[in-house]
Amino acid sequence: LEHISAGPLTVSFEDVSFGYxxxxxxxRDLSFRLPSGKVLGILGxxxxxxxxxxxxxxxxxxxDKGCIRINGVDLKTIKVDxxxxxxxxxxxxxxxxxxxxxxxLTFFDQTISDHALKQALETLGLWDWAEQLPQGLDTMLRSxxxxxxxxxxxxxxxxxxxxxxxxxxxxxxASARLDPVTEALLDRAMSxxxxxxxxxxxxxxxxxxxxxxxxxLIAHGQKAHYSPREHF
Ligand code: ATP
Numbered sequence: 001l002e003h004i005s006a007g008p009l010t011v012s013f014e015d016v017s018f019g020y021x022x023x024x025x026x027x028r029d030l031s032f033r034l035p036s037g038k039v040l041g042i043l044g045x046x047x048x049x050x051x052x053x054x055x056x057x058x059x060x061x062x063x064d065k066g067c068i069r070i071n072g073v074d075l076k077t078i079k080v081d082x083x084x085x086x087x088x089x090x091x092x093x094x095x096x097x098x099x100x101x102x103x104x105l106t107f108f109d110q111t112i113s114d115h116a117l118k119q120a121l122e123t124l125g126l127w128d129w130a131e132q133l134p135q136g137l138d139t140m141l142r143s144x145x146x147x148x149x150x151x152x153x154x155x156x157x158x159x160x161x162x163x164x165x166x167x168x169x170x171x172x173x174a175s176a177r178l179d180p181v182t183e184a185l186l187d188r189a190m191s192x193x194x195x196x197x198x199x200x201x202x203x204x205x206x207x208x209x210x211x212x213x214x215x216x217l218i219a220h221g222q223k224a225h226y227s228p229r230e231h232f
Contacts, residue, residue: 008179017063018052025064026221029218030053030223034198034214039180039198041208048220052221054202058101087167087170090170092174094145097143100139105137105159125189126155127210129155129185140169147181150176151175156172159189169198169199170201175205183207187210214230215227
């Protein structure tokens, strides 16, 4: 991947099977191809294997059978740190630190100027949100995000990922009930984040599908459906 030029990545799963330890296979002969710059929505019931697909992509585990490729390169031949510098994931449990909103957004990266941070927040449609916080970017957050809703914590995570300029973004969407204001902000931020990038969204809300080009339905670790969103 060091040799692959920057830009949205292509992802392919070729007959991938995987199980945790000695258990039942969780993914069975899964194949799909996500072209560069497209966003895929993955749907399926709890336990169907959605998160496992993304864990394999980040190489928390390797397939038992089959091959995963990024831009045609077998994932197993890519250094994990290089892979994770280009593929970013937003999970549902966002780490929030006892620190200012600024430090939580930049992940304590002091090379990110307030100007750059403001630009990022503007691109994501979040600047007004940040500015109206009691002390703006200096507002202190509690460890664990006690003073944020799940949706607001996800807004922070989206901004962090945006600032890291990944070429593939994986988003496990907040499944908690969102208030309408936060939901609208999240939708705007998602548009900004996925623009010009390859993306995978584990979608919990029907409305999240407006961000995707293709839809894949997973049932019992197998591909039950894959089509452009319009045909879903
Ligand atoms: P959800 O919508 O609830 O997040 P999911 O579709 O993402 O579910 P996975 O998390 O991929 O499903 O889980 C698929 C199966 O693998 C489930 O039966 C789950 O119990 C099992 N599983 C997931 N992670 C592990 C793990 N670390 N060790 C053992 N089994 C696991």
